[in-house]
Amino acid sequence: MIKQLIKTILLVLVIGSPYRIFAQEKIDNLLPVRGFCIAAPRPDGVDEFIKFINEELAPRRVNTLILRVDFNYDFKSHPELSDSGSLKKAHVKKLVKACKDNNISIIPQINLLGHQSWASRTGNLLSVYPHFDETPQVKMPEKYVWPNADKLYCKSYCPLHPEVHDIVFALVDEICEVFEADAFHAGMDEVFYIGESQCPRCSGRDKAELFAGEVTLIRNHLSQNGRSLWIWGDRLIDGKTTGLGEWEASLNNTYRAIDMIPKDVMICDWHYERPDQTAVYFAMKGFDVVTCPWRNPGNAVIQVNDMVRFRNSSTKAMKPRFSGMVQTVWSGAGQFLDNYYGIRPDTAKNNPVNCFRSLYDEIGKLSAK
Numbered sequence: 222m223i224k225q226l227i228k229t230i231l232l233v234l235v236i237g238s239p240y241r242i243f244a245q246e247k248i249d250n251l252l253p254v255r256g257f258c259i260a261a262p263r264p265d266g267v268d269e270f271i272k273f274i275n276e277e278l279a280p281r282r283v284n285t286l287i288l289r290v291d292f293n294y295d296f297k298s299h300p301e302l303s304d305s306g307s308l309k310k311a312h313v314k315k316l317v318k319a320c321k322d323n324n325i326s327i328i329p330q331i332n333l334l335g336h337q338s339w340a341s342r343t344g345n346l347l348s349v350y351p352h353f354d355e356t357p358q359v360k361m362p363e364k365y366v367w368p369n370a371d372k373l374y375c376k377s378y379c380p381l382h383p384e385v386h387d388i389v390f391a392l393v394d395e396i397c398e399v400f401e402a403d404a405f406h407a408g409m410d411e412v413f414y415i416g417e418s419q420c421p422r423c424s425g426r427d428k429a430e431l432f433a434g435e436v437t438l439i440r441n442h443l444s445q446n447g448r449s450l451w452i453w454g455d456r457l458i459d460g461k462t463t464g465l466g467e468w469e470a471s472l473n474n475t476y477r478a479i480d481m482i483p484k485d486v487m488i489c490d491w492h493y494e495r496p497d498q499t500a501v502y503f504a505m506k507g508f509d510v511v512t513c514p515w516r517n518p519g520n521a522v523i524q525v526n527d528m529v530r531f532r533n534s535s536t537k538a539m540k541p542r543f544s545g546m547v548q549t550v551w552s553g554a555g556q557f558l559d560n561y562y563g564i565r566p567d568t569a570k571n572n573p574v575n576c577f578r579s580l581y582d583e584i585g586k587l588s589a590k
């Protein structure tokens with residue numbers, strides 16, 4: 222009996238371990254980055270979120286969790302910028318431990334440059350420091366509608382304001398430290414207000430240079446602590462020539478910044494309406510790139526197959542730049558989990574829950590081949 226048990230244990234050790242290592246190598250080679258991006262949970266949702274990490278992300282071998290934190294943290298460096306009832310250090314450490322246990326890297330996000338307001342609400346940075354506003358003449362509407370006469374989508378901070386970086390970099394450093402992160406996501410998508418004519422510092426300047434200058438500054442700051450920068454890719458794509466328009470790409474000339482920024486910035490290339498193959502553009506420019514779906518399961522399946530095909534059909538130099546896939550979720554973590562667990566089901570066929578499931582089912586299938 223004992224002999225049999227020892228034999229079985231040995232068999233598992235000898236055959237099981239190499240198999241696991243082989244399976245891990247196989248999926249890592251298929252898609253080095255297998256990501257999930259969502260708003261950081263509120264304090265009362267941390268435990269449920271950890272359950273989701275353990276029971277849903279880990280078994281699907283997700284290895285990268287981008288958490289959109291913004292001001293949902295009890296900052297010691299700038300407490301005036303924290304949301305009320307935000308995450309405490311102890312909450313974050315619980316999340317960090319859960320991810321460590323499952324070999325998941327956390328990449329915290331604070332939106333820099335753009336997305337400093339949402340609809341009719343000004344974000345904390347410009348509420349507390351209104352003089353950082355790139356467009357102080359644009360008043361926030363009581364009822365937000367798009368399109369509007371001011372072309373207000375989201376406010377931006379002025380990247381040339383001499384005081385803004387001392388403050389935002391203190392937040393960046395604090396959030397990276399508490400999350401024990403070796404990469405930081407700065408957002409930087411959908412920046413519509415940049416180089417505005419009324420700004421005494423930016424008026425008349427080249428918008429691509431302004432955008433590239435901000436990316437480079439953030440990247441250089443992070444690299445001092447051995448950290449890397451991740452950003453969304455839309456501002457680096459020419460919206461007019463590609464026909465991709467002003468959301469998934471740039472119609473305000475920031476796209477030329479692609480040739481001005483350091484090549485070690487990770488590009489999160491999001492496409493939600495069509496499975497556009499712009500990852501190739503970024504990789505050919507020398508950037509590591511991940512493709513990001515949102516709520517369209519059919520597109521996500523096409524996108525992951527494209528990503529695998531790009532890796533398999535490119536040169537040795539290009540292959541590692543096609544880094545993987547990141548599922549993006551734009552609701553709060555609580556709402557997503559309510560949808561996910563059927564507490565408040567999302568009845569739309571195209572929704573982030575179905576997209577996440579389809580994407581990772583496909584990754585599972587591809588890695589089993």
Ligand SMILES: [Zn+2]
Nearest residue numbers: 379420422423
């Ligand atoms: Zn400015």
